[in-house]
Amino acid sequence: MRVTVLTHLEKKGDTKYDVVVDQVAEALRSEKHTVKVLAVHGDVAALIEGIRAQRPGLVFNLVESFGRHFAGEIGVAGALQLLCVRHTGGGPGEYYLQQDKALTKEILAYHGVPFPNYAVFRHDSYPDTSGRLRMPLIVKPLRMDASIGIETDSLVRSATQMMKRIVAIHEKIKDAALVEEYIEGREFYVGVLGNRKPIALPPIEMDFSGLPAGMPRVLGRRAKWVKSSPEYKGTKSKIAEIPNETKLQLQRVALDAYRALRVRDYGRIDLRLTPAGEVYVIEVNASCYLEKSGEFATAAQAAGIRYGSLVNAIAKLALARFRRPY
Structure with a gap:
């Protein structure tokens, strides 16, 4: 089928371009889909015209921002719904709930999911x-x-x-x-894949042992994006080496949070585990980062799901969801 990979990033060659766009497109092409990339940022008319011109059977939505508004991806999901286009990830309602961390916590509280x-x-x-x-x-x-x-x-x-x-x-x-x-303890990320019967992937642990003494064990902006910083150099993610009981506990809480926030197709739950064995949800990341070496793809690989299969599984989940929306 025709698939449009939708991104807010600039075209290839620009410093802002992300390799995940090509990685997802190549994975979809491996299953014989006809794939085009549509890069639009802040131009609503270009978004609508591009979707109409490409006439995709599915939009693989990688948009994380749109224009100057911090909630721009909510509007993009809404536009896709108004255009009656099938797409990966949630709709504007789900994204709105997940983006506002206070609303997220209120919903988690209702469902009895622990958080700070x-x-x-x-x-x-x-x-x-x-x-x-x-x-x-x-x-x-x-x-x-x-x-x-x-x-x-x-x-x-x-x-x-x-x-x-x-x-x-x-x-x-x-x-x-x-x-x-602030929850003292170990930090884990649990990827979840699916809708009606979601599965939790093996937990990933963030290793803070390389940080200078006294530096907070927090994965902040510099640890993620500034490659020359001690925060970036001192942190790394790895497959968690934990007892099976702890693994199942982390996965159970992650699945509870995933369902409570109505995450669609795939997502990642960030958790903290205290020395006393208590698990707290720190953040719910719907449609999380899909780069091959990222935490989500690494966890899928540990579960025996190669990258191409992972991307195409997400596409199939989205298509099935639109056939059975309720």
């Missing part, structure tokens, strides 16, 4: 957290992903440090600030 205590500091609303949140705390933007706005000083140990970081997020990121209790 938190408070939201909006530009015009500062809640009283005295006696309710225990230090240390981590302060991050409410709606941003990809660790945007998470820096070394995001981990705070006093009210003064907390307020400075909140103001920085308000002024520089232009977002509300989410303040939550």
Whole structure:
């Protein structure tokens, strides 16, 4: 069938171009699909015209942003729905719930899924957290992903440090600030694949042992994107070496979060495991990063699912979901 790989990134040769676009396209072509790439960022007319011109049977949606609005991918999912185009990933409603971390936590609470205590500091609303949140705390933007706005000083140990970081997020990121209790312990990522009967992939652990002494064990912006930084050089992900009981516990919580947030086709749940064995959901990442060497594809490989099969399985899941939407 005709498949359009939809991306917000620039065309090949641009420094912003991501190899995941070609990797996904090649995987789809390996199953004899006719694949075209549509790169659109901030131009609604070009998005609509491009989809209509290519007339895809499926859109493989890799869009993570659109224009200057931080919630642009929500609008893209809505446009695909209005165009009656089948696509991977959730619709605008699901993306809206998953992007707002406070709403995410409220839904998790309803379903009994554990997460850290938190408070939201909006530009015009500062809640009283005295006696309710225990230090240390981590302060991050409410709606941003990809660790945007998470820096070394995001981990705070006093009210003064907390307020400075909140103001920085308000002024520089232009977002509300989410303040939550920092969970000491090990960090894991559990990929989930499927809809009606989702499966949890083997857990990936983030190894912080290479960080300089005293540096917070947090995967912030520099650890993800600044290759020359000690944060980037001092962190690495690996297949978790844990007892089977712990593995099953992490996978169970991940599946509960995945279902509660109505993640579609595939996603990744970020978790923390305390020394006492308690598991907390830190973040729910719908339509997570699909690059071959990334955590999700690595976990799939550990489960015996090669990259080409993984990408095509996601496409098949999306097609099946549109045949049976309820």
